[in-house]
Amino acid sequence: MKNYITNTYSPKRLSTCPLTIHVLLHIADGIEAAGPVWAYWTFPMERFCGRLQPYIKSRRYPFARIDGHVVAMAQLSIAKVTHSLDLRLGPPKLDLANGAFQHPSYTTCALLPPRRLCSDASPLDPKLARKIITCLATRYNQEVAIIKKYFNPNDVELWAKVQRLEGGDQMLASSMMNADTDDRRDATYVRYVLLAxxxxxxxxxxxxxxPVTVYGQLQHICVVKPPPAPELKLKKEDTLILAAVRRCEIEAKNDLDMHYYRKEGGIEVVDMSTI
Structure with missing residues:
Protein backbone atom coordinates (compact mmCIF):
# COMPACT_ATOMS: atom_id res chain seq x y z
CA MET A 1 0.00 0.00 0.00
CA LYS A 2 2.85 2.40 0.83
CA ASN A 3 4.53 1.70 -2.52
CA TYR A 4 1.21 2.19 -4.32
CA ILE A 5 0.72 5.63 -2.76
CA THR A 6 4.34 6.70 -3.37
CA ASN A 7 4.61 5.53 -6.97
CA THR A 8 1.09 5.97 -8.25
CA TYR A 9 -0.61 8.84 -6.39
CA SER A 10 -1.05 12.02 -8.34
CA PRO A 11 -3.83 14.62 -8.19
CA LYS A 12 -4.42 14.14 -11.90
CA ARG A 13 -4.98 10.41 -11.41
CA LEU A 14 -7.25 10.71 -8.38
CA SER A 15 -10.46 10.46 -10.41
CA THR A 16 -9.32 7.12 -11.85
CA CYS A 17 -8.31 5.60 -8.51
CA PRO A 18 -10.06 2.20 -8.31
CA LEU A 19 -12.85 2.08 -5.75
CA THR A 20 -11.27 -0.94 -4.04
CA ILE A 21 -8.03 0.97 -3.46
CA HIS A 22 -9.94 4.04 -2.30
CA VAL A 23 -11.78 1.94 0.30
CA LEU A 24 -8.55 0.37 1.52
CA LEU A 25 -7.14 3.83 2.21
CA HIS A 26 -9.93 4.47 4.73
CA ILE A 27 -10.06 1.10 6.53
CA ALA A 28 -7.31 1.78 9.06
CA ASP A 29 -8.67 5.19 10.06
CA GLY A 30 -12.19 3.79 10.21
CA ILE A 31 -11.19 0.94 12.53
CA GLU A 32 -9.32 3.36 14.78
CA ALA A 33 -12.31 5.69 15.00
CA ALA A 34 -15.28 3.32 15.09
CA GLY A 35 -14.15 -0.27 15.63
CA PRO A 36 -14.32 -3.28 13.27
CA VAL A 37 -15.58 -2.60 9.76
CA TRP A 38 -18.48 -5.03 10.11
CA ALA A 39 -19.79 -3.07 13.08
CA TYR A 40 -20.52 0.14 11.20
CA TRP A 41 -19.85 -0.07 7.44
CA THR A 42 -22.36 -2.69 6.29
CA PHE A 43 -25.33 -1.32 8.21
CA PRO A 44 -25.12 2.27 6.84
CA MET A 45 -24.57 0.91 3.34
CA GLU A 46 -27.60 -1.38 3.65
CA ARG A 47 -29.74 1.55 4.78
CA PHE A 48 -28.44 3.83 2.04
CA CYS A 49 -28.90 1.22 -0.70
CA GLY A 50 -32.37 0.51 0.65
CA ARG A 51 -33.27 4.17 0.14
CA LEU A 52 -32.00 4.09 -3.45
CA GLN A 53 -33.57 0.82 -4.56
CA PRO A 54 -37.20 2.04 -4.99
CA TYR A 55 -36.02 4.77 -7.38
CA ILE A 56 -34.28 2.46 -9.85
CA LYS A 57 -37.02 2.35 -12.47
CA SER A 58 -34.97 2.04 -15.65
CA ARG A 59 -33.15 -1.17 -16.47
CA ARG A 60 -31.36 0.48 -19.35
CA TYR A 61 -30.09 3.52 -17.43
CA PRO A 62 -30.17 2.54 -13.73
CA PHE A 63 -27.18 4.66 -12.75
CA ALA A 64 -28.70 7.81 -14.23
CA ARG A 65 -31.72 7.37 -11.95
CA ILE A 66 -29.47 6.69 -8.96
CA ASP A 67 -27.36 9.78 -9.68
CA GLY A 68 -30.43 11.95 -10.06
CA HIS A 69 -31.94 10.74 -6.81
CA VAL A 70 -28.70 11.24 -4.85
CA VAL A 71 -28.47 14.81 -6.16
CA ALA A 72 -32.13 15.45 -5.30
CA MET A 73 -31.65 14.16 -1.74
CA ALA A 74 -28.60 16.40 -1.29
CA GLN A 75 -30.50 19.43 -2.59
CA LEU A 76 -33.44 18.68 -0.32
CA SER A 77 -31.14 18.37 2.70
CA ILE A 78 -29.54 21.72 1.93
CA ALA A 79 -32.95 23.37 1.54
CA LYS A 80 -34.13 21.97 4.89
CA VAL A 81 -31.05 23.23 6.72
CA THR A 82 -30.93 26.62 4.99
CA HIS A 83 -34.60 27.50 5.43
CA SER A 84 -35.42 25.53 8.63
CA LEU A 85 -37.90 23.28 6.84
CA ASP A 86 -37.24 20.06 8.75
CA LEU A 87 -40.82 19.74 9.96
CA ARG A 88 -42.39 20.48 6.57
CA LEU A 89 -40.03 18.49 4.34
CA GLY A 90 -39.10 15.78 6.81
CA PRO A 91 -40.57 12.27 6.62
CA PRO A 92 -44.12 12.03 7.96
CA LYS A 93 -44.59 10.44 11.35
CA LEU A 94 -45.85 6.90 11.03
CA ASP A 95 -48.97 5.98 12.95
CA LEU A 96 -48.80 3.10 15.38
CA ALA A 97 -50.21 -0.24 14.34
CA ASN A 98 -53.82 -1.10 15.09
CA GLY A 99 -54.17 -2.49 18.59
CA ALA A 100 -51.18 -0.58 19.99
CA PHE A 101 -51.29 0.31 23.68
CA GLN A 102 -50.15 3.61 25.19
CA HIS A 103 -50.50 4.98 28.70
CA PRO A 104 -50.03 8.56 29.93
CA SER A 105 -47.54 7.37 32.54
CA TYR A 106 -45.23 6.07 29.79
CA THR A 107 -44.69 8.85 27.30
CA THR A 108 -41.60 7.34 25.67
CA CYS A 109 -42.95 3.99 24.49
CA ALA A 110 -45.93 2.12 23.07
CA LEU A 111 -46.72 -1.59 23.09
CA LEU A 112 -47.47 -3.33 19.81
CA PRO A 113 -49.40 -6.55 19.11
CA PRO A 114 -49.62 -9.46 19.21
CA ARG A 115 -50.59 -9.73 22.85
CA ARG A 116 -51.73 -12.54 25.12
CA LEU A 117 -54.16 -12.30 28.01
CA CYS A 118 -53.33 -14.66 30.84
CA SER A 119 -56.11 -16.92 32.09
CA ASP A 120 -56.67 -20.30 33.66
CA ALA A 121 -56.45 -21.86 30.20
CA SER A 122 -53.28 -19.90 29.39
CA PRO A 123 -51.69 -19.22 32.78
CA LEU A 124 -48.80 -16.94 33.58
CA ASP A 125 -45.48 -18.68 34.16
CA PRO A 126 -45.15 -19.13 37.96
CA LYS A 127 -41.49 -18.08 37.90
CA LEU A 128 -42.38 -14.88 36.06
CA ALA A 129 -45.23 -14.25 38.50
CA ARG A 130 -42.81 -14.43 41.45
CA LYS A 131 -40.45 -11.99 39.74
CA ILE A 132 -43.31 -9.55 39.15
CA ILE A 133 -44.41 -9.81 42.78
CA THR A 134 -40.86 -9.06 43.93
CA CYS A 135 -40.74 -6.03 41.64
CA LEU A 136 -44.07 -4.75 42.98
CA ALA A 137 -42.92 -5.24 46.57
CA THR A 138 -39.92 -3.03 45.89
CA ARG A 139 -41.97 -0.43 44.03
CA TYR A 140 -44.67 -0.08 46.69
CA ASN A 141 -42.28 -0.70 49.60
CA GLN A 142 -44.40 -3.53 50.97
CA GLU A 143 -43.87 -7.12 51.98
CA VAL A 144 -44.34 -9.89 49.44
CA ALA A 145 -47.25 -11.34 51.42
CA ILE A 146 -49.20 -8.09 51.08
CA ILE A 147 -48.47 -7.84 47.34
CA LYS A 148 -49.78 -11.38 46.81
CA LYS A 149 -53.16 -10.35 48.23
CA TYR A 150 -53.66 -7.85 45.40
CA PHE A 151 -51.84 -9.60 42.56
CA ASN A 152 -53.92 -11.72 40.19
CA PRO A 153 -51.84 -13.57 37.55
CA ASN A 154 -54.87 -13.77 35.25
CA ASP A 155 -54.95 -9.97 34.98
CA VAL A 156 -51.48 -9.77 33.42
CA GLU A 157 -51.18 -8.92 29.72
CA LEU A 158 -48.16 -10.10 27.71
CA TRP A 159 -47.10 -8.12 24.64
CA ALA A 160 -44.68 -9.03 21.86
CA LYS A 161 -43.15 -5.65 20.95
CA VAL A 162 -42.37 -2.26 22.45
CA GLN A 163 -41.71 0.79 20.29
CA ARG A 164 -39.61 3.71 21.48
CA LEU A 165 -41.43 6.83 20.35
CA GLU A 166 -39.95 9.86 18.58
CA GLY A 167 -38.00 7.74 16.11
CA GLY A 168 -36.69 5.16 18.56
CA ASP A 169 -36.06 1.45 18.11
CA GLN A 170 -38.54 -1.39 18.19
CA MET A 171 -37.66 -4.11 20.70
CA LEU A 172 -39.03 -7.64 20.72
CA ALA A 173 -39.90 -10.02 23.55
CA SER A 174 -38.04 -13.25 22.90
CA SER A 175 -40.78 -15.38 24.49
CA MET A 176 -43.34 -14.31 21.85
CA MET A 177 -41.12 -13.99 18.78
CA ASN A 178 -39.47 -16.59 16.57
CA ALA A 179 -35.73 -16.08 17.03
CA ASP A 180 -34.66 -18.83 14.59
CA THR A 181 -34.58 -16.57 11.53
CA ASP A 182 -31.14 -15.81 10.10
CA ASP A 183 -32.16 -12.91 7.84
CA ARG A 184 -32.74 -10.29 10.53
CA ARG A 185 -30.94 -8.78 13.47
CA ASP A 186 -31.76 -9.92 16.98
CA ALA A 187 -33.80 -7.05 18.42
CA THR A 188 -34.43 -8.78 21.76
CA TYR A 189 -31.28 -7.45 23.45
CA VAL A 190 -31.67 -4.18 25.32
CA ARG A 191 -29.83 -1.76 27.56
CA TYR A 192 -31.39 -0.48 30.75
CA VAL A 193 -30.40 1.55 33.80
CA LEU A 194 -30.80 0.51 37.44
CA LEU A 195 -30.03 2.24 40.71
CA ALA A 196 -27.43 0.17 42.55
CA PRO A 211 -27.26 4.62 38.14
CA VAL A 212 -25.68 1.54 36.58
CA THR A 213 -26.02 0.52 32.93
CA VAL A 214 -27.00 -3.13 32.42
CA TYR A 215 -27.43 -5.24 29.29
CA GLY A 216 -29.68 -8.24 28.75
CA GLN A 217 -32.23 -10.06 26.61
CA LEU A 218 -35.83 -8.90 26.80
CA GLN A 219 -37.87 -11.99 27.70
CA HIS A 220 -41.36 -10.67 28.47
CA ILE A 221 -43.29 -7.41 28.19
CA CYS A 222 -45.99 -7.26 30.86
CA VAL A 223 -48.84 -4.92 31.70
CA VAL A 224 -49.87 -5.15 35.36
CA LYS A 225 -52.77 -3.22 36.88
CA PRO A 226 -52.71 -3.24 40.70
CA PRO A 227 -56.16 -2.44 42.15
CA PRO A 228 -56.94 0.38 44.60
CA ALA A 229 -55.59 -0.58 48.01
CA PRO A 230 -54.79 1.44 51.16
CA GLU A 231 -51.83 -0.83 51.91
CA LEU A 232 -50.34 0.07 48.52
CA LYS A 233 -51.31 3.74 48.89
CA LEU A 234 -53.38 3.51 45.72
CA LYS A 235 -56.68 5.38 45.54
CA LYS A 236 -57.34 4.15 42.00
CA GLU A 237 -56.14 1.39 39.72
CA ASP A 238 -52.51 1.75 38.70
CA THR A 239 -51.06 0.71 35.34
CA LEU A 240 -47.48 -0.54 35.10
CA ILE A 241 -45.54 -1.63 32.03
CA LEU A 242 -42.84 -4.04 33.16
CA ALA A 243 -40.03 -5.81 31.34
CA ALA A 244 -38.57 -9.17 32.32
CA VAL A 245 -34.92 -9.16 31.23
CA ARG A 246 -32.32 -11.91 31.43
CA ARG A 247 -29.12 -10.13 32.37
CA CYS A 248 -25.91 -10.58 30.36
CA GLU A 249 -22.83 -11.00 32.54
CA ILE A 250 -20.47 -8.48 30.94
CA GLU A 251 -16.88 -9.72 31.06
CA ALA A 252 -15.04 -7.04 29.13
CA LYS A 253 -15.52 -3.68 27.46
CA ASN A 254 -13.30 -1.27 25.58
CA ASP A 255 -12.98 2.43 24.83
CA LEU A 256 -15.44 2.12 21.94
CA ASP A 257 -18.24 1.20 24.37
CA MET A 258 -18.43 -2.35 22.99
CA HIS A 259 -19.34 -4.98 25.58
CA TYR A 260 -18.69 -8.72 25.57
CA TYR A 261 -20.32 -11.54 27.50
CA ARG A 262 -20.30 -15.33 27.59
CA LYS A 263 -22.84 -16.19 30.26
CA GLU A 264 -26.34 -15.01 31.03
CA GLY A 265 -27.56 -14.36 34.54
CA GLY A 266 -30.99 -14.53 36.09
CA ILE A 267 -34.18 -12.78 35.07
CA GLU A 268 -35.15 -9.53 36.74
CA VAL A 269 -38.31 -7.47 36.26
CA VAL A 270 -37.81 -3.73 35.78
CA ASP A 271 -39.98 -0.80 34.79
CA MET A 272 -40.15 -0.21 31.04
CA SER A 273 -39.14 3.43 31.49
CA THR A 274 -35.61 2.30 32.41
CA ILE A 275 -35.04 0.64 29.00
Missing amino acids: DINAKYKRIAPRFE
Missing part, protein backbone atom coordinates in the same frame (compact mmCIF):
# COMPACT_ATOMS: atom_id res chain seq x y z
CA ASP A 197 -26.29 0.60 46.15
CA ILE A 198 -22.53 1.05 45.94
CA ASN A 199 -22.30 0.56 49.72
CA ALA A 200 -24.13 -2.76 49.69
CA LYS A 201 -21.04 -4.60 50.97
CA TYR A 202 -20.82 -2.40 54.04
CA LYS A 203 -23.73 -2.92 56.42
CA ARG A 204 -22.83 -0.04 58.73
CA ILE A 205 -22.70 2.57 55.96
CA ALA A 206 -25.86 4.26 54.71
CA PRO A 207 -26.98 3.19 51.24
CA ARG A 208 -25.88 5.35 48.34
CA PHE A 209 -27.57 4.65 45.03
CA GLU A 210 -26.02 5.43 41.67
Whole structure:
Protein backbone atom coordinates (compact mmCIF):
# COMPACT_ATOMS: atom_id res chain seq x y z
CA MET A 1 0.00 0.00 0.00
CA LYS A 2 2.85 2.40 0.83
CA ASN A 3 4.53 1.70 -2.52
CA TYR A 4 1.21 2.19 -4.32
CA ILE A 5 0.72 5.63 -2.76
CA THR A 6 4.34 6.70 -3.37
CA ASN A 7 4.61 5.53 -6.97
CA THR A 8 1.09 5.97 -8.25
CA TYR A 9 -0.61 8.84 -6.39
CA SER A 10 -1.05 12.02 -8.34
CA PRO A 11 -3.83 14.62 -8.19
CA LYS A 12 -4.42 14.14 -11.90
CA ARG A 13 -4.98 10.41 -11.41
CA LEU A 14 -7.25 10.71 -8.38
CA SER A 15 -10.46 10.46 -10.41
CA THR A 16 -9.32 7.12 -11.85
CA CYS A 17 -8.31 5.60 -8.51
CA PRO A 18 -10.06 2.20 -8.31
CA LEU A 19 -12.85 2.08 -5.75
CA THR A 20 -11.27 -0.94 -4.04
CA ILE A 21 -8.03 0.97 -3.46
CA HIS A 22 -9.94 4.04 -2.30
CA VAL A 23 -11.78 1.94 0.30
CA LEU A 24 -8.55 0.37 1.52
CA LEU A 25 -7.14 3.83 2.21
CA HIS A 26 -9.93 4.47 4.73
CA ILE A 27 -10.06 1.10 6.53
CA ALA A 28 -7.31 1.78 9.06
CA ASP A 29 -8.67 5.19 10.06
CA GLY A 30 -12.19 3.79 10.21
CA ILE A 31 -11.19 0.94 12.53
CA GLU A 32 -9.32 3.36 14.78
CA ALA A 33 -12.31 5.69 15.00
CA ALA A 34 -15.28 3.32 15.09
CA GLY A 35 -14.15 -0.27 15.63
CA PRO A 36 -14.32 -3.28 13.27
CA VAL A 37 -15.58 -2.60 9.76
CA TRP A 38 -18.48 -5.03 10.11
CA ALA A 39 -19.79 -3.07 13.08
CA TYR A 40 -20.52 0.14 11.20
CA TRP A 41 -19.85 -0.07 7.44
CA THR A 42 -22.36 -2.69 6.29
CA PHE A 43 -25.33 -1.32 8.21
CA PRO A 44 -25.12 2.27 6.84
CA MET A 45 -24.57 0.91 3.34
CA GLU A 46 -27.60 -1.38 3.65
CA ARG A 47 -29.74 1.55 4.78
CA PHE A 48 -28.44 3.83 2.04
CA CYS A 49 -28.90 1.22 -0.70
CA GLY A 50 -32.37 0.51 0.65
CA ARG A 51 -33.27 4.17 0.14
CA LEU A 52 -32.00 4.09 -3.45
CA GLN A 53 -33.57 0.82 -4.56
CA PRO A 54 -37.20 2.04 -4.99
CA TYR A 55 -36.02 4.77 -7.38
CA ILE A 56 -34.28 2.46 -9.85
CA LYS A 57 -37.02 2.35 -12.47
CA SER A 58 -34.97 2.04 -15.65
CA ARG A 59 -33.15 -1.17 -16.47
CA ARG A 60 -31.36 0.48 -19.35
CA TYR A 61 -30.09 3.52 -17.43
CA PRO A 62 -30.17 2.54 -13.73
CA PHE A 63 -27.18 4.66 -12.75
CA ALA A 64 -28.70 7.81 -14.23
CA ARG A 65 -31.72 7.37 -11.95
CA ILE A 66 -29.47 6.69 -8.96
CA ASP A 67 -27.36 9.78 -9.68
CA GLY A 68 -30.43 11.95 -10.06
CA HIS A 69 -31.94 10.74 -6.81
CA VAL A 70 -28.70 11.24 -4.85
CA VAL A 71 -28.47 14.81 -6.16
CA ALA A 72 -32.13 15.45 -5.30
CA MET A 73 -31.65 14.16 -1.74
CA ALA A 74 -28.60 16.40 -1.29
CA GLN A 75 -30.50 19.43 -2.59
CA LEU A 76 -33.44 18.68 -0.32
CA SER A 77 -31.14 18.37 2.70
CA ILE A 78 -29.54 21.72 1.93
CA ALA A 79 -32.95 23.37 1.54
CA LYS A 80 -34.13 21.97 4.89
CA VAL A 81 -31.05 23.23 6.72
CA THR A 82 -30.93 26.62 4.99
CA HIS A 83 -34.60 27.50 5.43
CA SER A 84 -35.42 25.53 8.63
CA LEU A 85 -37.90 23.28 6.84
CA ASP A 86 -37.24 20.06 8.75
CA LEU A 87 -40.82 19.74 9.96
CA ARG A 88 -42.39 20.48 6.57
CA LEU A 89 -40.03 18.49 4.34
CA GLY A 90 -39.10 15.78 6.81
CA PRO A 91 -40.57 12.27 6.62
CA PRO A 92 -44.12 12.03 7.96
CA LYS A 93 -44.59 10.44 11.35
CA LEU A 94 -45.85 6.90 11.03
CA ASP A 95 -48.97 5.98 12.95
CA LEU A 96 -48.80 3.10 15.38
CA ALA A 97 -50.21 -0.24 14.34
CA ASN A 98 -53.82 -1.10 15.09
CA GLY A 99 -54.17 -2.49 18.59
CA ALA A 100 -51.18 -0.58 19.99
CA PHE A 101 -51.29 0.31 23.68
CA GLN A 102 -50.15 3.61 25.19
CA HIS A 103 -50.50 4.98 28.70
CA PRO A 104 -50.03 8.56 29.93
CA SER A 105 -47.54 7.37 32.54
CA TYR A 106 -45.23 6.07 29.79
CA THR A 107 -44.69 8.85 27.30
CA THR A 108 -41.60 7.34 25.67
CA CYS A 109 -42.95 3.99 24.49
CA ALA A 110 -45.93 2.12 23.07
CA LEU A 111 -46.72 -1.59 23.09
CA LEU A 112 -47.47 -3.33 19.81
CA PRO A 113 -49.40 -6.55 19.11
CA PRO A 114 -49.62 -9.46 19.21
CA ARG A 115 -50.59 -9.73 22.85
CA ARG A 116 -51.73 -12.54 25.12
CA LEU A 117 -54.16 -12.30 28.01
CA CYS A 118 -53.33 -14.66 30.84
CA SER A 119 -56.11 -16.92 32.09
CA ASP A 120 -56.67 -20.30 33.66
CA ALA A 121 -56.45 -21.86 30.20
CA SER A 122 -53.28 -19.90 29.39
CA PRO A 123 -51.69 -19.22 32.78
CA LEU A 124 -48.80 -16.94 33.58
CA ASP A 125 -45.48 -18.68 34.16
CA PRO A 126 -45.15 -19.13 37.96
CA LYS A 127 -41.49 -18.08 37.90
CA LEU A 128 -42.38 -14.88 36.06
CA ALA A 129 -45.23 -14.25 38.50
CA ARG A 130 -42.81 -14.43 41.45
CA LYS A 131 -40.45 -11.99 39.74
CA ILE A 132 -43.31 -9.55 39.15
CA ILE A 133 -44.41 -9.81 42.78
CA THR A 134 -40.86 -9.06 43.93
CA CYS A 135 -40.74 -6.03 41.64
CA LEU A 136 -44.07 -4.75 42.98
CA ALA A 137 -42.92 -5.24 46.57
CA THR A 138 -39.92 -3.03 45.89
CA ARG A 139 -41.97 -0.43 44.03
CA TYR A 140 -44.67 -0.08 46.69
CA ASN A 141 -42.28 -0.70 49.60
CA GLN A 142 -44.40 -3.53 50.97
CA GLU A 143 -43.87 -7.12 51.98
CA VAL A 144 -44.34 -9.89 49.44
CA ALA A 145 -47.25 -11.34 51.42
CA ILE A 146 -49.20 -8.09 51.08
CA ILE A 147 -48.47 -7.84 47.34
CA LYS A 148 -49.78 -11.38 46.81
CA LYS A 149 -53.16 -10.35 48.23
CA TYR A 150 -53.66 -7.85 45.40
CA PHE A 151 -51.84 -9.60 42.56
CA ASN A 152 -53.92 -11.72 40.19
CA PRO A 153 -51.84 -13.57 37.55
CA ASN A 154 -54.87 -13.77 35.25
CA ASP A 155 -54.95 -9.97 34.98
CA VAL A 156 -51.48 -9.77 33.42
CA GLU A 157 -51.18 -8.92 29.72
CA LEU A 158 -48.16 -10.10 27.71
CA TRP A 159 -47.10 -8.12 24.64
CA ALA A 160 -44.68 -9.03 21.86
CA LYS A 161 -43.15 -5.65 20.95
CA VAL A 162 -42.37 -2.26 22.45
CA GLN A 163 -41.71 0.79 20.29
CA ARG A 164 -39.61 3.71 21.48
CA LEU A 165 -41.43 6.83 20.35
CA GLU A 166 -39.95 9.86 18.58
CA GLY A 167 -38.00 7.74 16.11
CA GLY A 168 -36.69 5.16 18.56
CA ASP A 169 -36.06 1.45 18.11
CA GLN A 170 -38.54 -1.39 18.19
CA MET A 171 -37.66 -4.11 20.70
CA LEU A 172 -39.03 -7.64 20.72
CA ALA A 173 -39.90 -10.02 23.55
CA SER A 174 -38.04 -13.25 22.90
CA SER A 175 -40.78 -15.38 24.49
CA MET A 176 -43.34 -14.31 21.85
CA MET A 177 -41.12 -13.99 18.78
CA ASN A 178 -39.47 -16.59 16.57
CA ALA A 179 -35.73 -16.08 17.03
CA ASP A 180 -34.66 -18.83 14.59
CA THR A 181 -34.58 -16.57 11.53
CA ASP A 182 -31.14 -15.81 10.10
CA ASP A 183 -32.16 -12.91 7.84
CA ARG A 184 -32.74 -10.29 10.53
CA ARG A 185 -30.94 -8.78 13.47
CA ASP A 186 -31.76 -9.92 16.98
CA ALA A 187 -33.80 -7.05 18.42
CA THR A 188 -34.43 -8.78 21.76
CA TYR A 189 -31.28 -7.45 23.45
CA VAL A 190 -31.67 -4.18 25.32
CA ARG A 191 -29.83 -1.76 27.56
CA TYR A 192 -31.39 -0.48 30.75
CA VAL A 193 -30.40 1.55 33.80
CA LEU A 194 -30.80 0.51 37.44
CA LEU A 195 -30.03 2.24 40.71
CA ALA A 196 -27.43 0.17 42.55
CA ASP A 197 -26.29 0.60 46.15
CA ILE A 198 -22.53 1.05 45.94
CA ASN A 199 -22.30 0.56 49.72
CA ALA A 200 -24.13 -2.76 49.69
CA LYS A 201 -21.04 -4.60 50.97
CA TYR A 202 -20.82 -2.40 54.04
CA LYS A 203 -23.73 -2.92 56.42
CA ARG A 204 -22.83 -0.04 58.73
CA ILE A 205 -22.70 2.57 55.96
CA ALA A 206 -25.86 4.26 54.71
CA PRO A 207 -26.98 3.19 51.24
CA ARG A 208 -25.88 5.35 48.34
CA PHE A 209 -27.57 4.65 45.03
CA GLU A 210 -26.02 5.43 41.67
CA PRO A 211 -27.26 4.62 38.14
CA VAL A 212 -25.68 1.54 36.58
CA THR A 213 -26.02 0.52 32.93
CA VAL A 214 -27.00 -3.13 32.42
CA TYR A 215 -27.43 -5.24 29.29
CA GLY A 216 -29.68 -8.24 28.75
CA GLN A 217 -32.23 -10.06 26.61
CA LEU A 218 -35.83 -8.90 26.80
CA GLN A 219 -37.87 -11.99 27.70
CA HIS A 220 -41.36 -10.67 28.47
CA ILE A 221 -43.29 -7.41 28.19
CA CYS A 222 -45.99 -7.26 30.86
CA VAL A 223 -48.84 -4.92 31.70
CA VAL A 224 -49.87 -5.15 35.36
CA LYS A 225 -52.77 -3.22 36.88
CA PRO A 226 -52.71 -3.24 40.70
CA PRO A 227 -56.16 -2.44 42.15
CA PRO A 228 -56.94 0.38 44.60
CA ALA A 229 -55.59 -0.58 48.01
CA PRO A 230 -54.79 1.44 51.16
CA GLU A 231 -51.83 -0.83 51.91
CA LEU A 232 -50.34 0.07 48.52
CA LYS A 233 -51.31 3.74 48.89
CA LEU A 234 -53.38 3.51 45.72
CA LYS A 235 -56.68 5.38 45.54
CA LYS A 236 -57.34 4.15 42.00
CA GLU A 237 -56.14 1.39 39.72
CA ASP A 238 -52.51 1.75 38.70
CA THR A 239 -51.06 0.71 35.34
CA LEU A 240 -47.48 -0.54 35.10
CA ILE A 241 -45.54 -1.63 32.03
CA LEU A 242 -42.84 -4.04 33.16
CA ALA A 243 -40.03 -5.81 31.34
CA ALA A 244 -38.57 -9.17 32.32
CA VAL A 245 -34.92 -9.16 31.23
CA ARG A 246 -32.32 -11.91 31.43
CA ARG A 247 -29.12 -10.13 32.37
CA CYS A 248 -25.91 -10.58 30.36
CA GLU A 249 -22.83 -11.00 32.54
CA ILE A 250 -20.47 -8.48 30.94
CA GLU A 251 -16.88 -9.72 31.06
CA ALA A 252 -15.04 -7.04 29.13
CA LYS A 253 -15.52 -3.68 27.46
CA ASN A 254 -13.30 -1.27 25.58
CA ASP A 255 -12.98 2.43 24.83
CA LEU A 256 -15.44 2.12 21.94
CA ASP A 257 -18.24 1.20 24.37
CA MET A 258 -18.43 -2.35 22.99
CA HIS A 259 -19.34 -4.98 25.58
CA TYR A 260 -18.69 -8.72 25.57
CA TYR A 261 -20.32 -11.54 27.50
CA ARG A 262 -20.30 -15.33 27.59
CA LYS A 263 -22.84 -16.19 30.26
CA GLU A 264 -26.34 -15.01 31.03
CA GLY A 265 -27.56 -14.36 34.54
CA GLY A 266 -30.99 -14.53 36.09
CA ILE A 267 -34.18 -12.78 35.07
CA GLU A 268 -35.15 -9.53 36.74
CA VAL A 269 -38.31 -7.47 36.26
CA VAL A 270 -37.81 -3.73 35.78
CA ASP A 271 -39.98 -0.80 34.79
CA MET A 272 -40.15 -0.21 31.04
CA SER A 273 -39.14 3.43 31.49
CA THR A 274 -35.61 2.30 32.41
CA ILE A 275 -35.04 0.64 29.00
